[in-house]
Amino acid sequence: MTDTPPSSTTARPHYGAVDYRVDALSSDEQVTEAFHSAIGCNSDALAALAEHHSADGAHSFYVLHDRTATYAHPGAPHYLALHLRRDHKARTFRFDHQPLPLACMAEAWVAHRGCPPEAIAVSHPMPTDEATRLLERRIAGDGDHYALGWSYTDDDPHDHVTVAVLRALDEGAPSPFRVLAEEVDLDAWRYTLREGGFDTVDDAMAWCFDRLGGTVLPLPPVRPGSPRTSPAARPPTAAPTASKRSR
Template sequence: MSPTEPAPVRKSIPQVDFDLDDLDADEERYLDFYRKVGVHEDMLVPLAEHHDGPHSYYVLFDRTATLGHPGMPQVLAVHLQRDHEKRTFSFEKAPLPLPAMAQSWLIHRGCPQDAIGLAPELGPPPADEATRALERRLAGDGDHYAMGYSYTSDDPDDMVVVVALRALNERAPSPFRVVVEEVDTDTWTPTLREGGFDTIDEALQWCDDRLTGEAGPLPPVRPAAAASRPSGGAKAPAPRPPRRSR
């Protein structure tokens, strides 16, 4: 069971309903949606959803992700826009490693921030206020960062998600961030923490060390006043995944 999969439930898990039965005029688009999203519809758990006229926004846990390549994101963000007059629709989707990142993706596509809260009965409660605060910030400020790398580990002895981010503002303090979610399987509560790095290589090395059990504490994020990078500096290279040792 993954860090973001709903805890063992006391009632049946709801299934997602995309409400597209009458919107099949554009067969190519319908088939594209089916191949990319709908084919797994009965394995998608709606952690959050919001409907606003022709728009629907979904944060989904994809229970099929564990069957794919190791480390793949297990949360899926989907934005649907329906046109009932033409009997068709458009869609966007994004696999993301953390629910807060899916919320952010949807918020920056028009979903009201206060309308896409996670269903408390479907997911484990945050372990502490620091986790809640970081979740809120990731959801609200997610467009300030680009994701370069993520890995989701389903190891029952060490359930962890690591994410490396690059600040889009080159003057940002600690321009490279690592967000790590760890789940206490005794209490079934996730803890979310963030660390700051000066280079992408340092950030990716910490991720790799964490996945092999060799990482030290996350370095703190430097405060904004400590940032003193010159405006004419070279742009950071695109992040690349670390070499996995296992």
């Protein structure tokens, strides 16, 4: 596959323009307040990178980008996966949402809740190479084999990087701890995603802190193997981010 060259006309997110299709609906006070707190009050800072709506209008799925995520909480995930459920007869709605560090994780989250995977693919920024595309597809397919333990997004415009530590749910899996590292070139509007395998969480975290401190070391390869049947499937869930270590 030939990679698409960078272009100055590559689409950029449009913030503050997301239509959640709930204006004509109501809900109980608790749901309304929760939606406003999680989504509505920050709507000017949110952009829909991908969205899908069921034919009957009962379900909507979004992968959102929050450009202000790290303002009050350094290291917080920039992506927000959202599932809206509407009862048009009762004129009410419900919602679930989850902040996640990588767009492909947000895609997997909404797909787990019934969104057709091919309908929610994020198209920008663009992946730099085929290795990034293949890894993202595998993450989407293997999301129920791993739990997200920790992540940190450094939105330094000169070194925009996200690191995430995942733990295999099968204790017999090779390289039980994985590190995903995403680097974004904001000028070219492209990104690269890579994966490394670690035997201990301490080693995985040490690599992440080195990378966040500006030391770029090769990621160790994931050890091959045939893990046993994994525990019951479940989507990756986010854990609280930790403070970034001083550089």
